[in-house]
Amino acid sequence: MARPIRLRIARGPLLALLLTTASVEIVWTIYLGLRLPRHYVANHWDLAWVGLDVAETAMMFLAAWAAWRRRAVFIIFASVSATFFLVDAWFDITTARRGDLWLSGLVAAAWEVPLALGLLWIAGRAIRRLSILTPSGEAHDNVAVHKILLSQPPRDVDQG
Numbered sequence: 427m428a429r430p431i432r433l434r435i436a437r438g439p440l441l442a443l444l445l446t447t448a449s450v451e452i453v454w455t456i457y458l459g460l461r462l463p464r465h466y467v468a469n470h471w472d473l474a475w476v477g478l479d480v481a482e483t484a485m486m487f488l489a490a491w492a493a494w495r496r497r498a499v500f501i502i503f504a505s506v507s508a509t510f511f512l513v514d515a516w517f518d519i520t521t522a523r524r525g526d527l528w529l530s531g532l533v534a535a536a537w538e539v540p541l542a543l544g545l546l547w548i549a550g551r552a553i554r555r556l557s558i559l560t561p562s563g564e565a566h567d568n569v570a571v572h573k574i575l576l577s578q579p580p581r582d583v584d585q586g
Contacts, residue, residue: 478517482510489545498556501549508545511538 468474485507492500515534522530 478510478514482507482514485510498552501552501556504545504549504552508542508549511542511545515539515542 485503489500489503489507492498492503515538518530518538519527519534
């Protein structure tokens with residue numbers, strides 16, 4: 427049997443990239459907040475919304491397929507689906523006209539946000555289950571997902 431390919435990403439450059447990107451995003455967000463007009467007529471509005479709904483549908487079908495096949499890629503599909511539903515709820519509410527705000531809020535509160543949170547909860551359970559089944563030398567039963575290490579650090583590195 428062939429050995430799995432392991433992708434090694436240096437932690438230092440990855441952290442530098444993530445922190446730099448987050449910092450640039452802060453500056454960009456402040457700039458946009460100051461410069462964007464309060465009212466803007468958008469072209470292809472229908473395409474943007476239908477495209478988002480198509481992406482949500484595709485990810486849900488992929489998540490269903492992965493769950494049916496018991497594939498770990500379910501975690502990615504469920505997480506992306508949840509993100510799409512949260513984005514949909516955000517834009518439904520923030521772009522609604524006054525008369526439509528109640529309906530957008532109702533759909534977000536009754537459907538999109540609970541579905542997203544449920545998907546994230548299930549993905550978190552899948553991560554814990556996967557980490558329990560992985561031979562890492564450490565049991566992860568009943569451990570919060572954010573405390574599970576992606577890999578064990580070298581023995582000479584302090585985890586502090």
